[in-house]
Amino acid sequence: MAKAESDGDAILWRLRGHSCPSCEDGTLVLKPYKGNRAVVCDGCDTPRAQVWDQV
Numbered sequence: 134m135a136k137a138e139s140d141g142d143a144i145l146w147r148l149r150g151h152s153c154p155s156c157e158d159g160t161l162v163l164k165p166y167k168g169n170r171a172v173v174c175d176g177c178d179t180p181r182a183q184v185w186d187q188v
């Protein structure tokens with residue numbers, strides 16, 4: 134029952150590079166957010182997606 138961790142990562146990679154819906158100039162980048170892997174806007178620092186490690 135090993136669920137691929139790459140499921141969540143795939144979402145992050147898909148969002149990466151998109152423009153931010155919350156601000157004019159932001160671009161979504163892969164960046165840790167509160168200890169989770171996440172996609173965060175480099176303009177306004179809004180996290181668009183996060184992946185929690187499932188325990």
Ligand SMILES: [Zn+2]
Pocket residue numbers: 153154155156157159160174175176177178179
């Ligand atoms: Zn933004």
